[in-house]
Amino acid sequence: MFGKNKDRARVEREFESEILVHLDALYAAALGLCRSPANAEDLVQETTLKAFRFFHQYESGTNGKAWVFRILMNTFINRYRKRKAEGRIMSDLDLSEHQERLLGPEAMRTWSDPEVAFFRRSIGQEVLRALEDLSDDYRTVVMLADFQDFTYREIADIMGTPIGTVMSRLYRARRLLQTRLYDYAVDQGYVPDVTDAEGRTVSLEEFRNRKESRS
Amino acid sequence: MRCFDAKRFVHAYVDGEFDAVERGEFEGHLRTCNACRDQVRFEDWFQSGVREHIPRTLAPVHLRDRVLTEIQQAPAPTPVRSLPARLGWAAVPAVLAAAGLGILVWVAAGAGPTNDIALTTAVDMHRRYLPVEVAGPDVNAAREFFRGKVDFAVRPFMPAAASAVPAQFVGARLSHIGPATAAHLMYDVAGHRLSVMAFQAPNDQLRGREVHTVGPWQVHMDRRDGYNVAMFRDRDITWAVTSDIEPNQMIRFVSAGMR
Numbered sequence: 001m002f003g004k005n006k007d008r009a010r011v012e013r014e015f016e017s018e019i020l021v022h023l024d025a026l027y028a029a030a031l032g033l034c035r036s037p038a039n040a041e042d043l044v045q046e047t048t049l050k051a052f053r054f055f056h057q058y059e060s061g062t063n064g065k066a067w068v069f070r071i072l073m074n075t076f077i078n079r080y081r082k083r084k085a086e087g088r089i090m091s092d093l094d095l096s097e098h099q100e101r102l103l104g105p106e107a108m109r110t111w112s113d114p115e116v117a118f119f120r121r122s123i124g125q126e127v128l129r130a131l132e133d134l135s136d137d138y139r140t141v142v143m144l145a146d147f148q149d150f151t152y153r154e155i156a157d158i159m160g161t162p163i164g165t166v167m168s169r170l171y172r173a174r175r176l177l178q179t180r181l182y183d184y185a186v187d188q189g190y191v192p193d194v195t196d197a198e199g200r201t202v203s204l205e206e207f208r209n210r211k212e213s214r215s
Numbered sequence: 216m217r218c219f220d221a222k223r224f225v226h227a228y229v230d231g232e233f234d235a236v237e238r239g240e241f242e243g244h245l246r247t248c249n250a251c252r253d254q255v256r257f258e259d260w261f262q263s264g265v266r267e268h269i270p271r272t273l274a275p276v277h278l279r280d281r282v283l284t285e286i287q288q289a290p291a292p293t294p295v296r297s298l299p300a301r302l303g304w305a306a307v308p309a310v311l312a313a314a315g316l317g318i319l320v321w322v323a324a325g326a327g328p329t330n331d332i333a334l335t336t337a338v339d340m341h342r343r344y345l346p347v348e349v350a351g352p353d354v355n356a357a358r359e360f361f362r363g364k365v366d367f368a369v370r371p372f373m374p375a376a377a378s379a380v381p382a383q384f385v386g387a388r389l390s391h392i393g394p395a396t397a398a399h400l401m402y403d404v405a406g407h408r409l410s411v412m413a414f415q416a417p418n419d420q421l422r423g424r425e426v427h428t429v430g431p432w433q434v435h436m437d438r439r440d441g442y443n444v445a446m447f448r449d450r451d452i453t454w455a456v457t458s459d460i461e462p463n464q465m466i467r468f469v470s471a472g473m474r
Contacts, residue, residue, distance in 0.1 A: 027274035
């Protein structure tokens with residue numbers, strides 16, 4: 001009886017230090033997947049319970065975060081993913097429209113010019129909003145790569161897809177995010193639209209002049 | 216490295232996925248190519264900016280409490296059944312929970328080849344579009360067909376209609392692997408051809424590149440000529456599943472079919 005309690009206490013401690021230590025990350029990912037705090041909490045709870053039940057299959061000291069994220073993904077797919085996508089999903093069509101304009105070398109240099117100050121506090125919220133409009137797969141791969149710092153190999157294991165699929169999804173998802181953030185930044189006046197109405201490329205000089213004349 | 220090649224890998228480079236050699240090669244290209252250098256700078260700037268400005272999410276306190284309480288009241292973790300001996304390499308087991316079965320994956324670096332004749336023949340038979348001798352979709356017809364032609368009872372795979380792997384039984388034919396007669400069953404899995412071969416091989420020693428535990432079976436995965444092959448033993452019968460679908464899907468097919 002006494003021995004059993006000690007073992008149980010040890011298992012719980014191990015579980016807390018190797019798996020529950022990732023609770024914040026799990027919740028953040030669950031929120032991104034479910035888009036509702038209530039569902040996210042249920043998903044996290046179901047995931048941690050399942051992880052505990054299968055804890056003997058986890059080899060202590062190896063990649064606990066990837067292991068429990070794999071369980072999170074499976075649980076999400078089996079129970080929480082909606083059959084029909086709601087709202088507007090950014091598709092690859094959006095990508096091809098913008099790609100020409102946006103991602104040429106001139107445009108890229110304009111974006112990242114320090115005077116343009118593209119990244120501001122409000123961008124963070126817009127990124128989250130943009131994420132919600134991505135498909136489940138695109139949203140997942142960006143979250144895992146950019147917010148959770150998993151390697152491509154780990155993402156492939158978590159999502160159950162080949163590494164090549166991870167790479168192409170990540171590439172497309174990031175491009176979609178970039179086009180969306182670009183539109184937002186133009187809207188807010190943070191960056192010049194790199195093409196004006198006649199389709200001519202606008203220079204940074206003109207943008208600065210315009211800004212000054214406005215203020 | 217040509218520019219076309221480099222463009223495909225800008226993200227991988229910025230994400231730190233390259234090893235030292237690949238990095239050196241890529242950076243060699245960057246030194247001579249403005250376009251790619253701009254691309255790398257842009258991606259690096261963008262990724263860093265996004266990461267820096269994303270609001271940090273913390274799990275709410277009540278969720279943390281709820282989780283801890285539930286863990287303390289949960290039954291003890293399920294003990295693992297027959298674990299195969301680990302073969303002594305630096306492996307990272309990843310758990311795939313599929314339909315309640317715990318599936319463990321070890322990636323074997325430097326394990327020997329599987330039963331090579333079986334592997335080669337399975338792939339050979341699969342890729343040849345041989346005519347069926349008994350047609351589907353009824354698997355029982357196939358079972359009847361093989362009675363008396365092979366020395367073992369052929370239990371044809373048939374994943375349930377609603378399973379994760381949509382498979383249709385196309386037909387079967389009598390075949391052979393080396394000197395042993397074999398049952399060759401053919402399936403269509405979402406437009407991809409898939410072959411299952413079964414033959415008697417009491418002394419088979421399977422050694423695949425990867426080993427997956429599916430229920431009571433050790434499934435050895437290998438790759439030959441662009442096809443994925445999954446082999447496992449059930450009593451004294453060896454099963455070989457050959458297809459160009461992804462290994463994960465093949466594992467699911469095996470799991471769904473062998474119930």
